[in-house]
Amino acid sequence: MDLARRDSERSLVSTETARRGRATIRDVAARAGVSHQTVSRFLRADPTISPALRERIEAAVEALDYRPNVVARAMRGRRTGRLALLLPSGEAISSLEILAGATGVVEDSGYALEALTIGGPPAARAQRVVDLLDSGLFEAVAGLTALEVEPERLVALRTPVILAPSYDSHMRSVGELADGSRIADLVSGLADLGHTTFVHLAGDLEHASAVSRREVYLETIASLGLHSYGVIECGWSPERAGDAVGALPGAAGVTAVIAANDKLAAGAIRGAARRGWTVPGDLSITGWDDNELSSVMMPSLSTVSVDHARLGRRIARDLLALVDASPAAPPDDEEPITRIVWRESTGRAPVRPAG
Amino acid sequence: MDLARRDSERSLVSTETARRGRATIRDVAARAGVSHQTVSRFLRADPTISPALRERIEAAVEALDYRPNVVARAMRGRRTGRLALLLPSGEAISSLEILAGATGVVEDSGYALEALTIGGPPAARAQRVVDLLDSGLFEAVAGLTALEVEPERLVALRTPVILAPSYDSHMRSVGELADGSRIADLVSGLADLGHTTFVHLAGDLEHASAVSRREVYLETIASLGLHSYGVIECGWSPERAGDAVGALPGAAGVTAVIAANDKLAAGAIRGAARRGWTVPGDLSITGWDDNELSSVMMPSLSTVSVDHARLGRRIARDLLALVDASPAAPPDDEEPITRIVWRESTGRAPVRPAG
DNA sequence: CCAGCCTGAGTGACCGGTCACTTAGATGAC
DNA sequence: GTCATCTAAGTGACCGGTCACTCAGGCTGG
Numbered sequence: 001m002d003l004a005r006r007d008s009e010r011s012l013v014s015t016e017t018a019r020r021g022r023a024t025i026r027d028v029a030a031r032a033g034v035s036h037q038t039v040s041r042f043l044r045a046d047p048t049i050s051p052a053l054r055e056r057i058e059a060a061v062e063a064l065d066y067r068p069n070v071v072a073r074a075m076r077g078r079r080t081g082r083l084a085l086l087l088p089s090g091e092a093i094s095s096l097e098i099l100a101g102a103t104g105v106v107e108d109s110g111y112a113l114e115a116l117t118i119g120g121p122p123a124a125r126a127q128r129v130v131d132l133l134d135s136g137l138f139e140a141v142a143g144l145t146a147l148e149v150e151p152e153r154l155v156a157l158r159t160p161v162i163l164a165p166s167y168d169s170h171m172r173s174v175g176e177l178a179d180g181s182r183i184a185d186l187v188s189g190l191a192d193l194g195h196t197t198f199v200h201l202a203g204d205l206e207h208a209s210a211v212s213r214r215e216v217y218l219e220t221i222a223s224l225g226l227h228s229y230g231v232i233e234c235g236w237s238p239e240r241a242g243d244a245v246g247a248l249p250g251a252a253g254v255t256a257v258i259a260a261n262d263k264l265a266a267g268a269i270r271g272a273a274r275r276g277w278t279v280p281g282d283l284s285i286t287g288w289d290d291n292e293l294s295s296v297m298m299p300s301l302s303t304v305s306v307d308h309a310r311l312g313r314r315i316a317r318d319l320l321a322l323v324d325a326s327p328a329a330p331p332d333d334e335e336p337i338t339r340i341v342w343r344e345s346t347g348r349a350p351v352r353p354a355g
Numbered sequence: 356m357d358l359a360r361r362d363s364e365r366s367l368v369s370t371e372t373a374r375r376g377r378a379t380i381r382d383v384a385a386r387a388g389v390s391h392q393t394v395s396r397f398l399r400a401d402p403t404i405s406p407a408l409r410e411r412i413e414a415a416v417e418a419l420d421y422r423p424n425v426v427a428r429a430m431r432g433r434r435t436g437r438l439a440l441l442l443p444s445g446e447a448i449s450s451l452e453i454l455a456g457a458t459g460v461v462e463d464s465g466y467a468l469e470a471l472t473i474g475g476p477p478a479a480r481a482q483r484v485v486d487l488l489d490s491g492l493f494e495a496v497a498g499l500t501a502l503e504v505e506p507e508r509l510v511a512l513r514t515p516v517i518l519a520p521s522y523d524s525h526m527r528s529v530g531e532l533a534d535g536s537r538i539a540d541l542v543s544g545l546a547d548l549g550h551t552t553f554v555h556l557a558g559d560l561e562h563a564s565a566v567s568r569r570e571v572y573l574e575t576i577a578s579l580g581l582h583s584y585g586v587i588e589c590g591w592s593p594e595r596a597g598d599a600v601g602a603l604p605g606a607a608g609v610t611a612v613i614a615a616n617d618k619l620a621a622g623a624i625r626g627a628a629r630r631g632w633t634v635p636g637d638l639s640i641t642g643w644d645d646n647e648l649s650s651v652m653m654p655s656l657s658t659v660s661v662d663h664a665r666l667g668r669r670i671a672r673d674l675l676a677l678v679d680a681s682p683a684a685p686p687d688d689e690e691p692i693t694r695i696v697w698r699e700s701t702g703r704a705p706v707r708p709a710g
Numbered sequence: 711c712c713a714g715c716c717t718g719a720g721t722g723a724c725c726g727g728t729c730a731c732t733t734a735g736a737t738g739a740c
Numbered sequence: 741g742t743c744a745t746c747t748a749a750g751t752g753a754c755c756g757g758t759c760a761c762t763c764a765g766g767c768t769g770g
Binding site: 377379380381391392395398399423424426427428429430431432433434 | 725726727728729
Binding site: 389390391392393396403404405408427429430431432491 | 749
């Protein structure tokens with residue numbers, strides 16, 4: 001019966017289209033009356049192929065609905081036309097925005113970008129990363145997450161890698177994404193509005209971004225000769241941020257709060273309201289992230305907007321540069337990916353601090 | 356020089372480890388003194404293999420740091436141990452949460468889950484989806500996005516597919532994610548608090564989710580014998596939501612606003628404040644999404660929290676069921692993925708409506 | 711007029727696994 | 741004791757492309 005079926009299949013496909021659906025390069029060759037190698041050359045856009053044949057092959061490809069098998073191509077060949085972006089396996093919202101930005105750039109280049117996530121325990125993950133990089137499926141890979149593979153091992157692999165770690169293996173942002181230097185502009189902007197005494201609500205200091213924002217805060221306070229009531233670690237908890245503001249001694253004269261992100265800033269606003277302080281009348285408060293509600297809540301939040309898509313575009317361009325041409329250095333891309341948005345939660349320092 | 360290098364490479368690897376790094380199944384076989392097929396059987400955990408050989412092969416695998424080549428495996432074989440989740444190529448935050456949930460389930464199963472995004476113009480995308488499904492790289496694929504491939508074509512493919520479209524090709528959620536039935540509970544909950552006259556701030560009606568929420572709103576109003584001032588289309592714009600609330604005639608007696616998402620709800624709160632109405636004193640307002648700021652802003656938002664991770668776990672289980680065992684129907688998973696969170700933005704209906 | 715070179719095309723091996731079939735030896739039934 | 745069956749392992753083809761090499765014919769040049 002197995003045999004019978006195979007026979008019937010064979011007769012059914014005797015024309016051309018192979019037994020399991022997809023036509024192969026050899027089917028195309030047969031129909032066009034050329035060798036399989038000629039078809040391969042055609043697919044590689046080899047110029048040493050006569051127009052007449054080119055036309056015949058084109059017709060055969062069309063007729064058989066032929067499309068090359070990516071896997072087979074990856075097996076021996078080099079050119080797969082595919083790039084990969086390795087995303088962290090958590091819920092980092094921004095990584096999707098990065099991806100969207102990268103996709104946009106790659107689309108016009110003839111390459112296809114695939115995003116992939118590798119989960120599992122770190123050890124297994126490292127293995128799978130190596131697998132992936134050695135599989136030849138992709139011509140180049142950019143890792144948005146720490147790869148947990150020893151560098152020397154990485155070099156020995158078949159596929160070039162860009163390490164653009166935006167998140168470490170625990171989903172904490174690092175690298176450019178963790179760069180807190182905008183905090184300096186927030187502080188100096190508030191100083192221009194007359195603020196002299198600040199407090200910083202820090203995030204979870206296990207995160208590079210929280211550390212960076214705290215450092216920049218402290219440096220800026222020092223370099224501008226301002227006064228800091230201190231740094232209060234809130235571990236990304238809005239409740240703790242609110243309590244911290246609630247506990248500020250009136251005598252301290254704090255008029256500006258630099259929160260490590262929007263969530264803490266919102267918590268701080270709540271804490272201020274609870275003790276009867278108005279924002280920004282008595283207290284100015286800043287956040288970071290530009291959450292989609294930050295512009296709508298009351299008061300709307302002065303914050304730092306991060307252009308993840310731009311970061312994605314940069315990574316994509318790096319990838320393209322790695323695999324081939326795409327030479328033109330992007331002229332427009334010297335801008336930083338962060339931008340301050342001043343809104344209602346900040347204002348002039350009160351003449352006499354609340355208390 | 357190229358030649359020289361190749362020579363040195365060859366001498367370096369002359370022992371076993373193949374010329375381009377990775378050891379193959381035949382290298383392992385040679386070292387263990389068995390045939391390549393025996394190694395293949397070992398890898399497939401074939402029981403018909405003697406313990407002695409098993410041990411020898413194990414040692415060889417270890418010594419050569421051998422790991423199977425996924426691509427080669429996909430070429431002829433069936434079992435690749437990989438599943439894929441096809442994500443929409445936009446910035447849908449929740450798809451990452453879905454992914455995180457799915458990853459968790461798959462991890463313990465011996466399978467590996469990969470998330471991938473396919474960008475580009477719809478036509479090209481459809482092609483690439485077919486490529487993917489035909490490549491044999493994955494044993495099963497779940498599409499979180501509309502695939503844009505004709506169903507009959509899908510069936511003919513090599514890889515089984517689960518269509519769990521949570522987003523259509525324009526990133527608009529459909530399917531379970533678009534199910535707006537929780538709106539009914541919001542409305543009846545508010546009715547219990549004495550509200551009788553409602554208004555609905557609808558989202559962009561191009562989105563299935565917005566449509567569904569509106570429908571459920573209208574049905575519930577009708578079935579409970581309540582009164583609706585109407586449906587105001589806001590297209591996800593918080594400004595329009597605010598204006599809509601600002602334009603409510605006082606005589607209409609509206610005391611409850613059902614907004615299609617948190618952004619609109621926040622806009623509505625802003626609109627209420629602008630005209631001197633308090634929330635929830637004069638007006639109760641609900642949202643949808645449970646944005647991370649919704650619990651912190653003032654007033655905190657009564658909203659619908661969507662458990663995307665649970666949805667992801669479900670999809671993962673479906674995938675596993677498709678490829679093999681993993682039979683036990685999850686006992687705990689009859690719960691819906693949405694849940695109402697009552698917060699400060701809702702309260703008893705005012706005795707006399709504002710106006 | 712023929713050696714040498716370039717052009718257009720073909721032949722067969724190969725990538726690294728798995729599948730289908732075969733085979734040597736051990737075991738069991740009659 | 742012989743034949744059938746089972747077990748443990750091997751042999752070679754194959755998946756669908758690309759690479760390395762070969763080859764026939766047309767052109768050029770001396």
